[in-house]
Amino acid sequence: MSLDFRARTQKLIFHDVEFDKFRGIMLLDESVLNLLPTKPFSLSQISHPTAFETCMTTNKGLAMFATRDIVAGEIIHSENPAVVVYPFLILNFDMTQSNVYRTLFDRLDSPIRDQLLALNTGELSTACCVEEGIVRNNGFAIMLPIPVMDHAPESLHSGVFLDISRCNHSCNPNAFHEWDLPSFSLSISARRHIRAGEEITVAYVDPDLPRDERREKLKYMYNFDCECEICAVEDKGRRVYCPLPSRVRQKLEI
Numbered sequence: 629m630s631l632d633f634r635a636r637t638q639k640l641i642f643h644d645v646e647f648d649k650f651r652g653i654m655l656l657d658e659s660v661l662n663l664l665p666t667k668p669f670s671l672s673q674i675s676h677p678t679a680f681e682t683c684m685t686t687n688k689g690l691a692m693f694a695t696r697d698i699v700a701g702e703i704i705h706s707e708n709p710a711v712v713v714y715p716f717l718i719l720n721f722d723m724t725q726s727n728v729y730r731t732l733f734d735r736l737d738s739p740i741r742d743q744l745l746a747l748n749t750g751e752l753s754t755a756c757c758v759e760e761g762i763v764r765n766n767g768f769a770i771m772l773p774i775p776v777m778d779h780a781p782e783s784l785h786s787g788v789f790l791d792i793s794r795c796n797h798s799c800n801p802n803a804f805h806e807w808d809l810p811s812f813s814l815s816i817s818a819r820r821h822i823r824a825g826e827e828i829t830v831a832y833v834d835p836d837l838p839r840d841e842r843r844e845k846l847k848y849m850y851n852f853d854c855e856c857e858i859c860a861v862e863d864k865g866r867r868v869y870c871p872l873p874s875r876v877r878q879k880l881e882i
């Protein structure tokens with residue numbers, strides 16, 4: 629069954645997508661859906677032996693840890709999104725925003741939904757349901773193609789992942805994430821050598837921003853006070869950020 633509805637300038641559609649390991653659900657503008665690559669979204673071309681596990685921490689919930697040494701530039705993990713949402717919902721009909729997010733989660737298979745519901749919601753406002761809190765607090769920015777037309781939607785979407793959404797933030801991360809449209813997957817790769825047992829972290833905001841601006845964004849967007857080692861020791865105007873290895877810089881075309 630397909631469910632769709634009209635917003636002021638968009639026709640948003642719930643769309644099921646079969647990946648290799650599970651069925652994901654997307655809530656997209658119809659015009660964006662028509663521009664997505666067709667199936668199969670296979671990860672088979674990206675091969676890498678398992679390099680991480682998720683473990684419980686004392687203060688940050690489940691997190692990703694390296695199970696072996698990982699060299700700089702190595703892909704640690706690639707994953708299709710369980711949920712993709714166009715985050716700028718402009719609703720103009722009788723379905724509340726909470727109902728939209730609940731419907732989205734209800735369409736997931738139970739094991740996938742249960743894994744997503746175990747993610748941290750952050751601090752919820754009274755108008756925000758648990759499902760929306762999970763998307764807002766755990767979503768990674770992914771860019772999807774948009775039609776060339778007036779009133780086109782933004783290309784920025786939010787993807788929630790079963791494993792990668794467990795990856796915590798650091799202002800001096802040891803990994804970085806990259807969205808790959810053809811395989812419809814997000815990868816995390818090592819930005820420097822990572823030792824076995826080390827927590828794998830990425831930056832949720834631009835780590836080159838000044839300390840106060842970074843922390844303000846993290847508080848506003850993810851509702852936490854960053855306690856990473858950089859925030860703890862960084863003086864105003866003094867950066868101690870670890871530079872990217874040259875081959876990673878090259879890959880990122882920095």
Ligand SMILES: [Zn+2]
Pocket residue numbers: 798799800854855856857858859860
């Ligand atoms: Zn920090």
